[in-house]
Amino acid sequence: MDALAITLQYVFTGVAIGSIYAMVGLGFNIIYNCTGIINFAQGEFVMLGGMFMVTLTTVWKLPVGIAFPIAVLLVVLVGIGFERIAIHPLKNPSVLVLIMITIAGSILIKGLAMFAWGKEARYLPHFSGETPINIMGATILPQTLWVLASLLTVVVGLAYFFNRTLIGKAMRACAHNPDAARLVGISVKQMVTLSFGLSSGIGAIAGVVITPIILMDYQRGAMLALKGFGAAILGGLGSAPGAVLAGLLIGILESLGAGYISSHYKDAIALIVLLGVLFVRPGGLLGSADVQRLKKF
Amino acid sequence: MLKVQNLKSYYGRLQALRGISLHVGKGEIVTLIGANGAGKSTILNTVAGLVSQNEGKILLEGKDIRGLAPERIVRHGVALVPEGRQLFAPMTVVDNLELGAYVRHKNGSKIEIRQDMEMVFDLFPVLKERRKQLAGTLSGGEQQMLAIARALMSRPRLLLLDEPSMGLAPKISEEIFRTIVRLKKQEVTILLVEQNARMALEVAGRGYVIETGQVVVQGPSADLLRNHEVERAYLGKTYEKVWE
Ligand SMILES: Nc1ncnc2c1ncn2[C@@H]1O[C@H](COP(=O)(O)OP(=O)(O)OP(=O)(O)O)[C@@H](O)[C@H]1O
Ligand SMILES: [Mg+2]
Secondary structure (H helix, E strand, C coil): CCHHHHHHHHHHHHHHHHHHHHHHHHHHHHHHHHHCCCCCCHHHHHHHHHHHHHHHHHHCCCCHHHHHHHHHHHHHHHHHHHHHHHHCCCCCCCHHHHHHHHHHHHHHHHHHHHHHHCCCCECCCCCCCCCCEEECCEEECHHHHHHHHHHHHHHHHHHHHHHHCHHHHHHHHHHHCHHHHHHCCCCHHHHHHHHHHHHHHHHHHHHHHHHHHHCECCCHHHHHHHHHHHHHHHHCCCCHHHHHHHHHHHHHHHHHHHHHCCHHHHHHHHHHHHHHHHHHCCCCCCCCHHHHHHCCC | CEEEEEEEEEECCEEEEEEEEEEECCCCEEEEECCCCCCHHHHHHHHHCCCCCEEEEEEECCEECCCCCHHHHHHHCEEEECCCCCCCCCCEHHHHHHHHCHHHHHHCCHHHHHHHHHHHHHHCHHHHHCCCCEHHHCCHHHHHHHHHHHHHCCCCCEEEEECCCCCCCHHHHHHHHHHHHHHHHCCCEEEEEECCHHHHHHHCCEEEEEECCEEEEEEEHHHHHHCHHHHHHHCCCCHHHHHC
């Protein structure tokens, strides 16, 4: 392989994992916009998506086309259930309390997952085989195309939801001005529940499509969440296009760093870029400084 | 229509309303005037459900709505145009109006909502020209019109207006007030808070003067316009002129 092909290879690998960071970042943003909090259980939704998929396809022997939506639905139920039980009943909780609750939720889900699926990494067959596709001397796995297609579907779906549907617009209204939203009859609590459902679903999709490539264990969610959080911050907290751009960027940089420098430093490289950008643009790549001042972080 | 009895509202330990009683009859325009910090906005916000700590009674056609959440109260036909407009700035004019009709969407009343949108465009033609523009980029006057239009989209029986002329040029204020008069003809009941007491008393049938969370004077607008105390404190005339 020539240098160009090698670079391209690293980029492909980076885009795959970067798409996951992007989806996790989108999930963070949806809840953040609605509630002003970072949901530390976001990574666990990703993990659960992968784990449910493993069980549904290997134990229940369901075909991918059926297992995929079921796995996502199950995680959405977990997300909504978590919100309903732990967050919904609270009256005027502070941001700090909410964050503690999501941390507790994360630990709890991790623990339950360890009981259910054990400590070992779980394997999931690739959805469309493992025959690499050749592109300009580099190769790309069919599973990577699944990952990219998922990201695309999520992005287009969210754009439609937030710009074209009444409920989507109501969620945006709620994020922008909760009091005004209530005055037109929008229930903020309903929107918060919905935001948890939505972001757990997106997390689950990410978890389902990435598990064949990276395997999944009960702790995997945490690292993905950390990178996804990086994507959300780097892109500008609350900005959806920012999260996608930054997620892909972090994924690609990580992969290039691992390839050209050393895989020991790949996490550090992403982090240095993150800090570097935030030093120059505290609001993130696509976040406006104006909005940033009003937010709670 | 609306009957408020001995209403007391609190912000934490601060008591903002000290037993307010007032009423607004069907089809009436009633105005609340008073200095900054008197508690006018607090009255409207409490009626709309935004101020949760309160005591007393808020009867809407005999039914006590006090203590309900704002998203419930708007379903009872009460719409508040809040101080400072509170538009959904990053969304278009049409989106703002659509959300104004949020409580009605569930009944599958898409055509009716379209018609109402035409109705508010008729009331404020400039909004029709700006329909695709983001609310945050409208001029102050246009924003106020949109805020009123958004409230009207819920088809309120009672409209609460908090300082609709705030920060607007006299000409635009007059336009807003002309609309208020037009709304009265369409049988919308209005409770109006205003800094511009003279203009408010000219469109309103009755008024209440609020000072430090209490009603200090009340009566028909004509009487209030002639009341020396009111004239001195709120209508901007000098002492000497009153005594001439
Ligand atoms: N959110 C709040 N938290 C605490 N105190 C408040 C709050 N809103 C109003 N107050 C206080 O309540 C009192 C009444 O305020 P309110 O806004 O009702 O006055 P207002 O008559 O509408 O004044 P203005 O003409 O300036 O709008 C004031 O002393 C004010 O400082
Ligand atoms: Mg006020």
